[in-house]
Amino acid sequence: MTAAKQMSACTGWSRRDVLKVAGALALAPSLRAAAKEESARTRVAVIGHTGVGNYGHSLDTMWLMIPETVLIGFADADDKGREIEKAKLPDVPAFADYRQMLKELKPEVVAIAPRDLSEHHDMAIAAAESGAKGIYIEKPFCRTPAEADQIIAACEKSGTRVAIAHRNRFHPAIPVAVEAVRGGEIGELLEIRCRGKEDQRGGCLDLWVLGSHDLDLCLPFSGAPTACSAVIQQGNRLATKEDFSEGAEGVGPLLGNRVHARYETENGIPVFFDSIQGVGVAKAGFGLQLIGTKGIIDFRIDKDPVAHLIPGNPFQPTNTPRPWTPITGGGIGKPETNSQVGKQVAGHVSAARDLLAAIHDNRDSLCNEKTGRTIVEMIHAVFASHVQGGERVVLPLTERQHGLSPWLA
Numbered sequence: 001m002t003a004a005k006q007m008s009a010c011t012g013w014s015r016r017d018v019l020k021v022a023g024a025l026a027l028a029p030s031l032r033a034a035a036k037e038e039s040a041r042t043r044v045a046v047i048g049h050t051g052v053g054n055y056g057h058s059l060d061t062m063w064l065m066i067p068e069t070v071l072i073g074f075a076d077a078d079d080k081g082r083e084i085e086k087a088k089l090p091d092v093p094a095f096a097d098y099r100q101m102l103k104e105l106k107p108e109v110v111a112i113a114p115r116d117l118s119e120h121h122d123m124a125i126a127a128a129e130s131g132a133k134g135i136y137i138e139k140p141f142c143r144t145p146a147e148a149d150q151i152i153a154a155c156e157k158s159g160t161r162v163a164i165a166h167r168n169r170f171h172p173a174i175p176v177a178v179e180a181v182r183g184g185e186i187g188e189l190l191e192i193r194c195r196g197k198e199d200q201r202g203g204c205l206d207l208w209v210l211g212s213h214d215l216d217l218c219l220p221f222s223g224a225p226t227a228c229s230a231v232i233q234q235g236n237r238l239a240t241k242e243d244f245s246e247g248a249e250g251v252g253p254l255l256g257n258r259v260h261a262r263y264e265t266e267n268g269i270p271v272f273f274d275s276i277q278g279v280g281v282a283k284a285g286f287g288l289q290l291i292g293t294k295g296i297i298d299f300r301i302d303k304d305p306v307a308h309l310i311p312g313n314p315f316q317p318t319n320t321p322r323p324w325t326p327i328t329g330g331g332i333g334k335p336e337t338n339s340q341v342g343k344q345v346a347g348h349v350s351a352a353r354d355l356l357a358a359i360h361d362n363r364d365s366l367c368n369e370k371t372g373r374t375i376v377e378m379i380h381a382v383f384a385s386h387v388q389g390g391e392r393v394v395l396p397l398t399e400r401q402h403g404l405s406p407w408l409a
Contacts, residue, residue: 045107050081053114056138102130118250141372148373163355163365172329186292202277228381230261
């Protein structure tokens, strides 16, 4: 199979799809023109919760950098936190109850900001039922596949578009990398290797909080996951029920400090995710590598440049240093065409504009609620496989509750 055919098989993307991804990173011209009129600016309300996930990665102030939008309100159930937020957004009406805010203001877009997952489900359902046209939600999406199912059903009923704050999915270098793999730049794609930050969160929390970024970036190259085999360890032994703890950031039950997972995908290319507590290198960050017969494409999440090409067979010894050539929106080894791209991606501007365009064009966002559900299922498949002694678990999951459910009873 040629690299181009392999890429088509693994992603289901045509060249037209890739160009659509690149084009979606800019706001539709009609929207840009409309934004010149104050009355045409998209009305945004923010839901935060100080002490319970706060406002995520600046999902409150990001809208101030997007002139096509206007902040019309924010909600925070914490009295002290709400007062602090008022100082940040002095001209924006404040609410203690997000449901009241949604009822009174009827925003077009709702930002669900807390990085704690415990309230994502209820907040998203409320936003959809309020008639919001769009939801921008902090990652990870929600706690279980069942919650994802319910959010998706609510959004389908209301016609609400969703974008998830996996910021790097909206980077213009991603479609360039897709085209590079399609064109055989790294030969035949053999496997995809992902690692978390592997700091104090190493293991299952790393899988949830940082691995969700990795898994999201795999999907344009691997296609949908079809099965998972995984083990979770506490040190050098298999984790057991006695290792349970309540995970930080509202992710629910966790165990172990090491994760080793292997996913099968619709193109037959295996995807691996590994995380071991305490072995990460801070300067290296976290990310994934597409390993091919003629080279590697490396993604460093939230770094600039976000992607590099390392040419040469990765298994062939050589005395010649292999260069790390940046991949930008302009191409491989070419200058970035947009000098502000780093700020726009890191500041959620690219993601927000894709959501606005998705609403306008009546299409899915590049990282939408179905993508979010897939990633949540990939995480729970790790738990489900471990509970079954590392057995192969088929995706989509039949069990829609927590993957550790058999051990939680």
